[in-house]
Amino acid sequence: LAAQGFDPDVLQLAPDTVEAPLAKELATHPAIALVDFTGSSAFGGWLRANLRDKLVFTEEAGVNTIVIASTGSFAAMCANIAFSLSLYSGQMCTAPQTIFVPAEGIATDEGHKSFDEVAAGIGAAIDALLSDPARAAAVLGAIQNPATLTRIAEARGLGRIVRDSAALQVEGARTATPLLLAVEAGDEAAYLEERFGPIAFVVAVKDAPDGVARATRAAREKGAITAALYSTEEAEIAAAIPAYAKAGVALSVNL
Template sequence: TRTPAEADWSKPQGKRDPLELRKSFAAAPRGVSLLIGCNTFPTWNGYPGLFASLATGNPVLVKPHPRAVLPLALTVRVAREVLAESGFDPNLVALAAERPGEGIAKTLAVRPEVRIIDYTGSTAFGDWLETNARQAQVYTEKAGVNTVLVDSTDDYKGMLANLAFSLSLYSGQMCTTPQNLLIPRDGITTDAGPKSYDEVVADLAASVSGLLGDDARANGLLGALVNPDVKARLDAAADLGDVALA
């Protein structure tokens, strides 16, 4: 009910009279919405699709990640209570939990009743949804590769602190974490004078070490590794090149 049913729109036409339109809006539901949750940020990545689907008249089937069921299960419970209090069928929001490896999402995604899919997670499964769930409108947020080009700075110390924080937050598991830092081989200009490539690398490593040197602060910044695969990739990373900071 917060979405306006009508709105007036006016576009100036210079010397001519403005173009006036009265627009009317109506919800046009598509069908059942399937929300496939991720294991790192289940609510942050789940709420936009959940509420967008409900606001446009689509019931939502919430399929949480097997390793992050509780946050979305609590969300579904409260949503069902609120729907019932407001006179709606609580089954407009339902939970479809699964065990690890059960693969419910693949089965549900191609059901003819499912017309919207909201997904956050691996690129491989996102690509599968886009290829196979042809009956649905599919929205995917897949893995990102974020690159930082270090060109120059008028605040060298601040730049290092900012990069150290970005690299450390949630142990580098956020979709916004920078993975590739591109530094000119001839170094960069800074407010502290020219810095060589090796100096920038060493200073950044020192900045990360300083940030995480206090266990209490490190605990609040890093959080837990979300699954054993992350640790395996970390252990294998040393073979990819020279290690600036273990």
């Protein structure tokens, strides 16, 4: 900055702590005209409610979803979902949380898969991805906040455990592998609330259109940055694309 003729202090870093938070003090300071925030919906909502005289941009939490209607590559689909759930232990704003699967199962290149088989396939793919300790540590990284471990423990009671979360054997590091739970469509209090960290739900829905309807409603009502759809039916894909676009969420198909 100085080499380009700017005051070096034009860019400053002011880290705070839970005990001595600075964000509210800085955001409300009269010299501040623009606030660009990434983080929780609770604080994002506070900023938008209290900074009426400033320009405010917020990128907040949400519930990212996947709908599995059918697939032409069951193993590859499970592997991709496993990676998405594991990457940085689900602590990114793009991490999926809620996976909608028809209760009667889906058609795949390996034949019909029941709901339980789809859930088990994703769980097995997570196990395979994390089977090598060095790779697991590189993919998962560390758990930033100890509160996330508490959240994982509490989430175990929200559904049937398909795959439990566990710590890696890495000395001095706080770690956790993904927790995968199976729930019913009516359990919205569990799967439609953001559960920050490596926590995911496989939700039994009536059929694929029901899954798309629930996923797009979640994007509208809870917010979302990413959404995914797996389907071998072109008409189904074509019908889903505008629904996701209207919900304001970026959609990937058969990734």
